[in-house]
Structures are given as C-alpha cells and as structure tokens.
Amino acid sequence: xxxxxxxxxxxxxxxxxxxxxxxxxxxxxxxxxxxxxxxxxxxxxxxxxxxxxxxxxxxxxxxxxxxxxxxxxxxxxxxxxxxxxxxxxxxxxxxxxxxxxxxxxxxxxxxxxxxxxxxxxxxxxxxxxxxxxxxxxxxxxxxxxxxxxxxxxxxxxxxxxxxxxxxxxxxxxxxxxxxxxxxxxxxxxxxxxxxxxxxxxxxxxxxxxxxxxxxxxxxxxxxxxxxxxxxxxxxxxxxxxxxxxxxxxxxxxxxxxxxxxxxxxxxxxxxxxxxxxxxxxxxxxxxxxxxxxxxxxxxxxxxxxxxxxxxx
Amino acid sequence: xxxxxxxxxxxxxxxxxxxxxxxxxxxxxxxxxxxxxxxxxxxxxxxxxxxxxxxxxxxxxxxxxxxxxxxxxxxxxxxxxxxxxxxxxxxxxxxxxxxxxxxxxxxxxxxxxxxxxxxxxxxxxxxxxxxxxxxxxxxxxxxxxxxxxxxxxxxxxxxxxxxxxxxxxxxxxxxxxxxxxxxxxxxxxxxxxxxxxxxxxxxxxxxxxxxxxxxxxxxxxxxxxxxxxxxxxxxxxxxxxxxxxxxxxxxxxxxxxxxxxxxxxxxxxxxxxxxxxxxxxxxxxxxxxxxxxxxxxxxxxxxxxxxxxxxx
Numbered sequence: 224x225x226x227x228x229x230x231x232x233x234x235x236x237x238x239x240x241x242x243x244x245x246x247x248x249x250x251x252x253x254x255x256x257x258x259x260x261x262x263x264x265x266x267x268x269x270x271x272x273x274x275x276x277x278x279x280x281x282x283x284x285x286x287x288x289x290x291x292x293x294x295x296x297x298x299x300x301x302x303x304x305x306x307x308x309x310x311x312x313x314x315x316x317x318x319x320x321x322x323x324x325x326x327x328x329x330x331x332x333x334x335x336x337x338x339x340x341x342x343x344x345x346x347x348x349x350x351x352x353x354x355x356x357x358x359x360x361x362x363x364x365x366x367x368x369x370x371x372x373x374x375x376x377x378x379x380x381x382x383x384x385x386x387x388x389x390x391x392x393x394x395x396x397x398x399x400x401x402x403x404x405x406x407x408x409x410x411x412x413x414x415x416x417x418x419x420x421x422x423x424x425x426x427x428x429x430x431x432x433x434x435x436x437x438x439x440x441x442x443x444x445x446x447x448x449x450x451x452x453x454x455x456x457x458x459x460x461x462x463x464x465x466x467x468x469x470x471x472x473x474x475x476x477x478x479x480x481x482x483x484x485x486x487x488x489x490x491x492x493x494x495x496x497x498x499x500x501x502x503x504x505x506x507x508x509x510x511x512x513x514x515x516x517x518x519x520x521x522x523x524x525x526x527x528x529x530x531x532x533x534x535x
Numbered sequence: 536x537x538x539x540x541x542x543x544x545x546x547x548x549x550x551x552x553x554x555x556x557x558x559x560x561x562x563x564x565x566x567x568x569x570x571x572x573x574x575x576x577x578x579x580x581x582x583x584x585x586x587x588x589x590x591x592x593x594x595x596x597x598x599x600x601x602x603x604x605x606x607x608x609x610x611x612x613x614x615x616x617x618x619x620x621x622x623x624x625x626x627x628x629x630x631x632x633x634x635x636x637x638x639x640x641x642x643x644x645x646x647x648x649x650x651x652x653x654x655x656x657x658x659x660x661x662x663x664x665x666x667x668x669x670x671x672x673x674x675x676x677x678x679x680x681x682x683x684x685x686x687x688x689x690x691x692x693x694x695x696x697x698x699x700x701x702x703x704x705x706x707x708x709x710x711x712x713x714x715x716x717x718x719x720x721x722x723x724x725x726x727x728x729x730x731x732x733x734x735x736x737x738x739x740x741x742x743x744x745x746x747x748x749x750x751x752x753x754x755x756x757x758x759x760x761x762x763x764x765x766x767x768x769x770x771x772x773x774x775x776x777x778x779x780x781x782x783x784x785x786x787x788x789x790x791x792x793x794x795x796x797x798x799x800x801x802x803x804x805x806x807x808x809x810x811x812x813x814x815x816x817x818x819x820x821x822x823x824x825x826x827x828x829x830x831x832x833x834x835x836x837x838x839x840x841x842x843x844x845x846x847x
Contacts (some may be wrong), residue, residue, distance in 0.1 A: 271595070274594070275769075279596060279597045279715075279767065279769065279795065280594060280595070280596055280597070280717075281594070281595055281597065282586070282592060282593070282594050282595070283583070283592070283593055283594070283595045284591060284592055285591045285592065285593065287624075312599075315635060315636065317635075317639065318634075318635025318636055318638070318639055319635070321635065321638070322630075323627060323629075323630025323631070323633065323638075324627065324630055326630070326633070326638050327629065327630055327667060327670050327671075330655070330663075330667055332664060332667050332668060332671065334664070334668070339660055339664050340654065340655070340657075340660060341654065341655035341660055341663055341664060341667065342652065342653065342654050342655070343642070343652070343653035343654070345652075348651055348652060348653055351642075351653060352644060352646070352651050352653060355639060355642055355644050355653065356644060356646070358639050359639075359644065403591075405592075427739065427740070427741055427742070428739070428740045428742065429739055430739070430740065455591065457587075457591065483591065
C-alpha cells in the first residue's frame with residue numbers, strides 16, 4: 224500500500240535549495256499574476272529513488288525530458304509564462320537542440336593573439352539564430368523560470384511549493400505534468416547509510432509505493448487550475464483504460480497517454496467526455512515537425528475553453 | 536555468487552551499434568599503432584541496470600563522468616591518443632566546461648536579415664578560445680575516439696572489443712578504468728517484458744552480482760598493458776584495504792581510491808609496492824586547478840617507468 228502523502232512529507236526533508244526555489248517561484252508568480260497572464264507549469268524528466276543515504280546507487284526512470292523541454296518552447300510561443308520544473312541535467316527548452324560537441328563544431332576560432340575572436344559558422348547561423356532569438360526573448364522578458372529536482376522527494380517538495388504559488392491564478396493556471404515520476408521508493412528509515420558492499424550476498428531491494436500527489440493537488444492545492452497528467456505505457460491494451468481510471472479517480476481535466484515505442488508520433492487524449500488520438504502524418508514527420516507542437520496547440524485550445532466556462 | 540564472465544556474454548546480446556563501434560576501435564588502434572604511439576583507454580560515467588526489457592526503469596550509479604572527462608583532456612596534453620569510452624550523455628572532454636545555457640549566454644546575435652551573424656561575447660572568448668583550440672586539435676588530428684554505452688551489458692561488450700584492439704600496443708597501452716560500473720544486475724531471463732505496474736504490490740527487485748571483468752582483462756585480454764582501476768567508497772576505513780585486496784586479486788598495476796565526499800581534492804594511489812595520497816593544497820583549489828591534472832601526471836609517470844622496465 225502507498226503511504227499517505229502527508230506522511231511522506233513528514234518523513235522526508237526538503238532539498239537543501241528548497242527555500243531559494245520557493246522564493247523564486249513566489250516572486251515569479253506574483254509578478255506575472257499582477258499582469259493577469261496565463262501561466263503553465265511544465266514538469267519534465269525522471270526522478271531518482273536513492274538506495275543509500277550517501278547516494279551512490281539509485282533507481283531511475285527512462286526519460287530524457289524531450290517532451291517537457293519541447294512543450295515548454297511551444298507554450299512560450301502561445302504566450303504562456305512558463306515554470307520549467309525539470310530533472311537536473313535533463314533536456315531544457317532551446318538548448319536541447321544542441322549538445323556540447325554540436326555546439327563546438329558550429330564555432331570558428333580566429334586566433335589573433337589579443338584580438339582572437341570566435342564566430343558561429345555561416346551555415347550554422349540559419350539553424351541557431353531563431354532558437355537563440357527565442358531563448359533570449361524568454362530570458363530577457365522574464366517569461367521562463369527554471370527550477371530543478373533530482374530525487375522523487377525533491378520533486379514532491381518542489382511541486383507542492385509551485386502549486387501554492389499557482390493557486391492565485393485560478394483557472395488561468397495550466398499544470399502540464401510530463402515528468403516521469405517514480406511509482407516506488409525506498410523509505411528513508413530503511414536505507415543503509417553507506418554504499419551497499421558487493422562482497423556479500425546480492426542485495427534485495429524492497430520498494431514501497433509512492434503516494435499519488437495528483438489527489439491532493441487537484442482537490443486541495445490548485446482546485447481551479449487546468450491539470451493535465453501523462454501516462455506512459457509499453458502495453459497498448461492498458462493505455463486508454465488506465466487513462467480513464469486516472470481521470471475518474473483524480474477528477475482532473477485531461478490525461479495524455481502514450482506508448483514508449485511510438486511516443487514521438489502518436490498520443491491519446493483522454494478527457495472527461497471522450498478520447499481521441501493525435502497522430503503525426505508522414506509528411507509532418509518528414510518536415511521535422513514535433514508532436515509536441517500539436518499536443519500543446521490542443522491543450523491550449525482546451526485550456527482556453529475551460530477559462531471561458533469558468534467566467535460564467 | 537557472481538556469474539562467470541563467459542556466461543554473462545553468452546546470455547546478453549551485444550548492443551545494436553556494436554559492430555560499428557568495433558570497426559571504429561579497430562581502425563583507430565591500427566592507425567595509431569603504426570605510428571608507435573602511446574594510447575589510453577579512459578572509461579567514464581555510470582552504467583545502467585535495466586529492470587524491464589522495454590526499459591522504463593533502471594538502477595543507475597551516481598557518476599556525472601567528471602573524472603573521466605577531465606582526465607581525457609590531460610592525457611591528450613601528455614601526448615596520448617585517447618579512446619574515450621563513456622556513458623551516453625555523461626560529461627565529455629572539452630564540452631564539459633559549458634552546459635547548454637552557459638553556451639547560449641556566451642553568444643551575441645546580430646540580426647541583419649540575410650546577413651545575420653552570431654559571435655561569442657568578447658569576455659567569453661578568453662575562456663572558450665583555449666578549450667576550443669584543444670578540442671579542434673584533438674578532432675582534426677584524429678587523436679580522440681568517442682564511443683558510448685548505456686547499460687552494464689553494453690559496457691561489457693564495448694570494453695572487451697576495445698581490449699582486443701589495444702593488445703597490439705603491448706605495454707604502451709594504458710587502461711584508466713574510471714567508469715562507475717554497476718556491481719549488480721537483473722539477469723535477462725528474470726526481467727519482466729513490460730513496465731512493472733504500480734497497481735499491485737510494490738515490487739521486490741532481486742539483484743545478482745556482476746562478474747568482475749578485471750580478471751580476464753588483466754590475465755587474458757591485455758596482459759602487457761598498464762591497467763589502472765578505481766575504487767569509490769563512502770567509508771574511509773574500507774578504502775586502502777579494499778584497494779589492496781583488488782590489487783592482490785587481479786594483479787594489475789594501480790588502484791586509485793577515493794571517498795565520495797572528498798573525491799575532488801584527495802585520492803589514494805595503491806600500487807603493488809606501497810600506497811600514497813595525492814591531496815590538493817588550498818592554493819591549488821583556489822587557483823581552479825583540477826585534481827585530475829595531478830592524478831594523470833602521476834599515472835603517466837608510473838606508466839613511462841613501466842614501459843622502460845618492459846624493454847629490458
């Protein structure tokens with residue numbers, strides 16, 4: 224059985240940078256709420272489950288953070304201010320397009336002693352310039368806040384703090400919970416202090432179920448927000464059933480379901496009223512279009528409808 | 536008990552890109568052996584242990600790959616040709632100094648329609664220019680080969696293939712095994728096909744010990760090479776004892792021991808003859824020096840002595 228969410232908070236300390244992040248979240252939300260803006264919280268990447276207090280080993284979830292990082296860019300394009308709450312070192316909006324070597328290879332070094340300069344190669348400028356312009360616009364106008372987590376416990380603390388700040392936006396807040404949060408953890412009081420030694424018998428790891436935060440999030444923390452959760456499965460047969468079950472249980476607005484192997488080209492939207500697929504056509508794939516552009520357009524349309532209804 | 540290394544290979548398939556990487560390794564080694572060069576294999580970063588065939592969850596090791604990535608730069612400075620065998624997306628030599636946002640923030644965009652250009656800000660050129668110059672020198676002269684792994688099984692296949700190519704260098708080959716390889720794994724025939732469901736009871740993961748590759752590596756694959764292994768512990772009391780035990784057991788040349796919390800400023804060298812500490816002074820730390828510079832200098836000195844002795 225899963226432990227209760229309140230007992231999880233009472234047995235796990237907040238991360239060391241928690242107060243700093245809470246202040247950043249508060250300042251960011253208050254500033255933008257004064258301007259009456261729509262805001263999205265995008266969570267992204269996997270969470271770790273430490274197996275030792277002095278953590279050498281941990282259980283992790285498969286997630287590079289592609290969906291969250293790409294979606295954040297499209298939400299910014301749609302005029303949302305964006306909190307990008309991501310796994311440390313997972314992909315981030317804008318920079319995701321260029322890994323380290325790709326960046327280095329784009330550069331020309333002109334060595335002239337004290338007048339040495341470095342320029343981006345002309346044929347790379349075409350690709351980089353629009354991304355750099357969007358990155359700088361989001362940064363310079365304070366439209367995006369980056370906060371990061373590593374463990375599932377960090378994620379719990381950060382998510383609740385974000386919700387406390389998002390509540391003031393009422394229905395104008397959109398929660399896009401794309402992070403791949405671990406379902407299991409090793410309770411702090413059952414963790415060994417030091418690295419598990421490989422000399423003895425092979426260890427047996429007894430995991431416990433993580434409490435589902437969606438329950439207090441929807442009913443208590445941001446009851447007026449538009450909440451979207453994700454389901455990743457590897458078994459097609461379970462996808463819609465499990466999405467519908469989640470919606471019935473937590474009473475939020477939308478579940479986006481996807482299958483590990485086809486997640487870049489197809490998702491299923493499960494809403495309280497119906498379910499429908501979004502599938503990329505062959506030409507869209509070939510043109511380099513990303514499915515996140517389609518997902519975000521559809522989520523935004525649903526969110527705008529929701530805001531309208533709430534006003535009456 | 537750990538399974539035998541031969542049975543591990545016979546029950547785990549090679550990774551899909553294995554033949555490509557093997558060809559790259561062969562070509563690289565043959566080219567440089569003709570020039571009578573010294574070569575180092577640097578392994579770096581952690582390995583994953585998948586918990587499901589369609590991998591959503593895995594056990595991972597704490598390791599960003601800092602030690603391996605930094606060391607590779609210093610080995611290149613010392614004139615070694617370098618195989619950098621690293622965990623996919625762990626830190627890499629040269630690019631490790633700049634994460635994505637740091638890179639973006641270094642750039643100035645000059646928007647002039649078709650004549651748009653992008654330059655590195657003058658105050659960033661001082662930092663970037665020497666690193667970019669070293670990166671390009673290594674690339675352009677074919678001095679470095681990057682190959683990557685993710686799972687512990689990928690690592691096994693790649694390491695053996697690298698050794699097969701390194702054997703021809705005799706004592707001129709240095710193996711610097713800094714990767715944090717998992718001690719445990721879930722045997723392929725005990726893994727579930729699909730994602731473990733969170734609806735039922737919390738799962739119990741039964742791990743098995745990974746065979747120690749150092750044994751066949753030292754005695755069979757590269758018997759004349761200078762082999763360096765690493766020990767990471769969180770308990771100071773175990774460090775030297777465990778280093779000495781490993782050396783007695785595998786008969787290689789050097790164990791470098793470090794404690795998780797102090798690994799950036801202190802390591803212990805355990806050799807067949809004695810053991811000694813390398814500790815960074817306060818001024819070295821403040822000057823921004825990296826301990827890998829000191830480690831690599833010492834390893835190289837030991838390796839050169841070894842080559843000399845082998846000639847007589």
